[in-house]
Amino acid sequence: MSIQWYPGHMHAARKQIAETLAKVDLVIEVLDARLPGSSTNPMIEQLRRARQRPALKILNKADLADPALNTRWLEWFRAQPSTAAILMGEDNKQGQARKLPSYCRELAPHRTGAEKPLRALIMGIPNVGKSTLLNVLMSRRIANVADTPGVTKSQQRVETGEGFILYDTPGLLWPKIERPESGYRLALAGSVGRNAYNEEDVAWFAVETLQQRYPRLLAERYKLDEQTLSLPADQLFEVIGRKRGAMLGGGRIDRQKTAELILTDFRSGILGRITLETPDDFLLPPEPLAPTDHSGDPEEDQSE
């Protein structure tokens, strides 16, 4: 499924992000730990590489992702040039947020002292938890948070008071998501606007993926026997609808309701801890950053 969801505010955000990148020391890219490859925005990667900024990759929602794959993805990101990576989830958000300045300082060790505050741009696709992180960092609600993509519509600058300046930005996708499985995974995770995909298609994709990767979790949640578990995804979708009582009159399945049930079960974590892709089936080209060129150094902003 190729997705095109690039509302006007994202177009504006991309321009603003490109400008802000000139005056920050590093990029904090928040990823969805359930789809670390597909939630890496190639446009962000391109922008930060052009500006030669190091990146801290936060694999967020790690509490919803498969623990074994969390470790594999972490190692994979750490092997990339100019890149650090950490796991973050409901269970360790406070602790990791407290350590964030020190993770960042390791990537930009020259920025110390009151006259040289560390400046970081928080970026990522929609609905991955950028604003949630900002609120935890500031210990108060300064950014709106909601379980729908596209909540933050404009950039916001905050200072933690310890020589750390952060910019929260709107979630950014890219104009056309070409890889079909990435489109499905992004929609399944809730990072794409609802009007840009068909919920039934995405729920089928979820059923198929779970049959292949997490059959036990699927069987447990919907009380399926071995035979039912190996039915084609479209038939299994109907079994799930019937079992969960998503019915219309005359014994017909309510397909829309079934799809919504499956998507909600995945997104809420009720199905279990699931990662939709491994580093092996989503390889990004390991492009090294260009050699140091001082024209890319952050501009000194007198206001900071």
Ligand SMILES: Nc1nc2c(ncn2[C@@H]2O[C@H](COP(=O)(O)OP(=O)(O)OP(=O)(O)O)[C@@H](O)[C@H]2O)c(=O)[nH]1
């Ligand atoms: N399970 C889990 N949910 C999280 C975590 N972090 C954030 N969320 C939830 O994810 C949803 C999106 O969070 P936001 O902080 O609004 O995401 P955002 O990246 O700012 O989204 P946009 O502004 O739309 O780009 C909310 O329902 C959060 O409660 C996490 O670590 N684990």
Ligand SMILES: [Mg+2]
């Ligand atoms: Mg936000």
